[in-house]
Amino acid sequence: MTLQIYDTATRSLRDFVPQHEGKAGIYICGLTTQGSPHIGHVRFTVAFDILRRWLTTGHGLDVTLVRNVTDIDDKILRKSAEHDADWFAWSYAHERETSDALDTLGVLRPSYEPRATGHVPDMVEIMEALIEKGHAYPAPDGSGDVYFDVKSWPSYGELTRQSLDDMEPAEDADPRGKRDPRDFALWKGRKSDEPRSASWPTPYGEGRPGWHLECSAMARRWLGDTFDIHGGGIDLRFPHHENEQAQSRAAGMGFAQYWMHNGWVTLSGEKMSKSLGNTLTVEELTKTVRPIVLRYYLGAVHYRATIEYHEGALAEAGAAVERIESFLQRADPSSYADRSPSVPTAFADAMDDDLNVSGALAVVFDAVREGNTALDDGDTDVARDRAAEVVAMTSVLGVNPLDPHWSSSVDSRAEDALSVLVEALISQRKAARADKDFATADTIRDQLAAAGVAVEDTPDGARWSLARPDADTEKD
Numbered sequence: 001m002t003l004q005i006y007d008t009a010t011r012s013l014r015d016f017v018p019q020h021e022g023k024a025g026i027y028i029c030g031l032t033t034q035g036s037p038h039i040g041h042v043r044f045t046v047a048f049d050i051l052r053r054w055l056t057t058g059h060g061l062d063v064t065l066v067r068n069v070t071d072i073d074d075k076i077l078r079k080s081a082e083h084d085a086d087w088f089a090w091s092y093a094h095e096r097e098t099s100d101a102l103d104t105l106g107v108l109r110p111s112y113e114p115r116a117t118g119h120v121p122d123m124v125e126i127m128e129a130l131i132e133k134g135h136a137y138p139a140p141d142g143s144g145d146v147y148f149d150v151k152s153w154p155s156y157g158e159l160t161r162q163s164l165d166d167m168e169p170a171e172d173a174d175p176r177g178k179r180d181p182r183d184f185a186l187w188k189g190r191k192s193d194e195p196r197s198a199s200w201p202t203p204y205g206e207g208r209p210g211w212h213l214e215c216s217a218m219a220r221r222w223l224g225d226t227f228d229i230h231g232g233g234i235d236l237r238f239p240h241h242e243n244e245q246a247q248s249r250a251a252g253m254g255f256a257q258y259w260m261h262n263g264w265v266t267l268s269g270e271k272m273s274k275s276l277g278n279t280l281t282v283e284e285l286t287k288t289v290r291p292i293v294l295r296y297y298l299g300a301v302h303y304r305a306t307i308e309y310h311e312g313a314l315a316e317a318g319a320a321v322e323r324i325e326s327f328l329q330r331a332d333p334s335s336y337a338d339r340s341p342s343v344p345t346a347f348a349d350a351m352d353d354d355l356n357v358s359g360a361l362a363v364v365f366d367a368v369r370e371g372n373t374a375l376d377d378g379d380t381d382v383a384r385d386r387a388a389e390v391v392a393m394t395s396v397l398g399v400n401p402l403d404p405h406w407s408s409s410v411d412s413r414a415e416d417a418l419s420v421l422v423e424a425l426i427s428q429r430k431a432a433r434a435d436k437d438f439a440t441a442d443t444i445r446d447q448l449a450a451a452g453v454a455v456e457d458t459p460d461g462a463r464w465s466l467a468r469p470d471a472d473t474e475k476d
Helices: 039-057 074-082 087-104 120-132 211-223 234-250 291-299 313-330 345-352 357-376 380-397 412-434 438-450
Strands: 004-007 012-015 023-028 062-067 136-138 146-148 184-189 207-209 226-233 255-262 265-267 307-309 453-458 461-466
Touching: 004 255, 023 039, 023 211, 039 062, 039 087, 039 226, 039 255, 039 265, 039 291, 039 380, 062 211, 074 087, 120 136, 120 146, 120 184, 120 211, 120 234, 146 234, 184 211, 184 234, 207 211, 211 226, 211 234, 211 255, 226 234, 234 255, 291 313, 313 357, 313 380, 313 453, 313 461, 345 357, 345 380, 357 380, 412 438, 412 453, 412 461, 438 453
Parallel strands: 023 062, 023 226, 226 255, 265 307
Antiparallel strands: 004 012, 136 146, 146 184, 184 207, 453 461
């Protein structure tokens, strides 16, 4: 099997061939820690978590995934000042909140999670190389600003296929010292109204890094001059990723060999963002929605497609998770826990087609349907085979209901208590049936059904599971 991914740079599907056999290096732009993470923010983490899991499980690659933390920038300084807080305390609080949100959604932790503030020497090294090669210059007014000279790099604009003549001026720094208004800031000299703790000494003066330089330095430090995949939201293509690529390659690095970009989460047709006030935070949503359901919702659509959030969207995701969960419980997890099948070929083909998760989920639900039919027919071997496949497939997608991660937040004492009570009632029902007291047996089954517990009689005895909300019950 060969994984094909859509490379934004070439605008085409390309066979994924890693730089080093058996390994893959991925850099994804993490969040700027200016505020609480909403589902529009974290969608990219779910998308690239699925990629990572598939590279590891489906292709046996040793994946190094780097997701940075932008812990210093204009927005953080502005937001912290508005709330009369130290910028570093403000940033760290939201960094931890973001980490908690991603843990809640079952996103695997990155191999490395570097902070921009920890890589200033790496940034200075790149700036020095660019100045020496004639691709960057310090502002002549001694302000401490350093700019990338876009006209010095003929390939500038190639990632987003733009002509320099069509570009607007870069608005990331004061234009006073620029040779060209489209030159972008590598380094920003310290302003008199900024805290001294938000600046670092360099040969060009005190200041702080430009956003684009941060990522080039961190990617290089943890993945080398050339690495496999650079990912992020589609809104980062320009100017951020364009500028990253230009400054890195102008400094002599091969940089990313593939570019992958995920689509937005929109609300009423608009990109979800704090500036629009249409945010839905992970913390608030998971007060009323199971985390696995939110994870399913964010990962069920192709990563390049837009997700339009609407009332009822999470209910639909919840019904899908319930369907998977109900089958796995009905098939009795203890009967297939020791089986480790490969994922079905159709599932692998879908995932190798640029992570076609929608197609992969179709295979999951085919297996669920076949497994339920097998259980209805008393064919437990087939049912267990399908159940094991469903576990393998949903594990790749990060939504395996049997994964301990999803039950870690449930009070185990309550689960134990429920199990004892249900088993006691089932024993009473069994005794009533043996005595041919079918009225009592019916009453017990009705009581369990009213409590949301489904009972199924099998040749090996009665089995119980939590019923789907729309499940029908039958009397003896």
